[in-house]
Amino acid sequence: MPSNELVQSWLLKAAHDLETSKIVALHMPDFDDVIAFHCQQAIEKSLKGYLVFLDVEFKPVHDLGYLLNLTVTKDGSFDMYFEEVDRVSRYAIQIRYPDSIISLTSSQIQEAITMADLIFTLVKEKIF
Numbered sequence: 447m448p449s450n451e452l453v454q455s456w457l458l459k460a461a462h463d464l465e466t467s468k469i470v471a472l473h474m475p476d477f478d479d480v481i482a483f484h485c486q487q488a489i490e491k492s493l494k495g496y497l498v499f500l501d502v503e504f505k506p507v508h509d510l511g512y513l514l515n516l517t518v519t520k521d522g523s524f525d526m527y528f529e530e531v532d533r534v535s536r537y538a539i540q541i542r543y544p545d546s547i548i549s550l551t552s553s554q555i556q557e558a559i560t561m562a563d564l565i566f567t568l569v570k571e572k573i574f
Contacts, residue, residue: 449498452495452498453495453496453498453499453573454495455495456491456492456494456495456498457491457492457495457566457569457570457573459487459491460487460488460489460490460491460492460495460566460569461488461566463484463485463487463488463491463562464484464485464488464559464562464563464566466480466484467480467481467482467484467485467488467558467559467562468559470484471555471556471559475552475555478549478550478554478555481550481555481558481559482534482537482538482550482555482558483538484562485534485537485538485558485559485561485562486508486510486534486535486537486538486539486558486562487538488562488563488565488566489510489531489534489535489561489562489565489566490508490510490513492562492565492566492569493510493513493514493516493517493565493569494513495569495573496517496521496569496572496573497513497516497517499572499573500517500520500521502516502517502519502520504516509535510531510532510534510535511528511531511532511535514527514528514531521572523568524568527561527564527565530557530561531561531565533554533557533558533561534557534558534561534562537550537554537558
């Protein structure tokens with residue numbers, strides 16, 4: 447039986463990352479690397495919380511594709527989000543290191559925030 451407290455902890459961390467991405471986007475929109483990173487983190491922590499809720503073990507990785515794959519084995523409704531989640535994952539990875547600096551457009555940033563918000567909301571709806 448999964449720990450409700452652990453699920454809550456994952457979702458609280460996800461909520462903090464999601465809100466951080468929104469606040470930074472609103473007040474410091476040029477910080478696209480920070481925004482994208484926190485969107486990736488919000489999705490990762492939402493999926494990990496849901497996997498704990500579903501009693502699915504996972505490796506301690508940051509790979510959204512892997513986590514989404516595990517989620518889909520128990521809940522096929524997440525199957526439609528692979529492409530968008532992969533994009534958010536690439537944004538966060540590509541811009542974390544100085545040797546691969548990229549700039550994201552405001553629409554790419556908005557897409558990342560929207561996807562993080564969607565995954566977080568879906569997970570919360572399924573758990574509560």
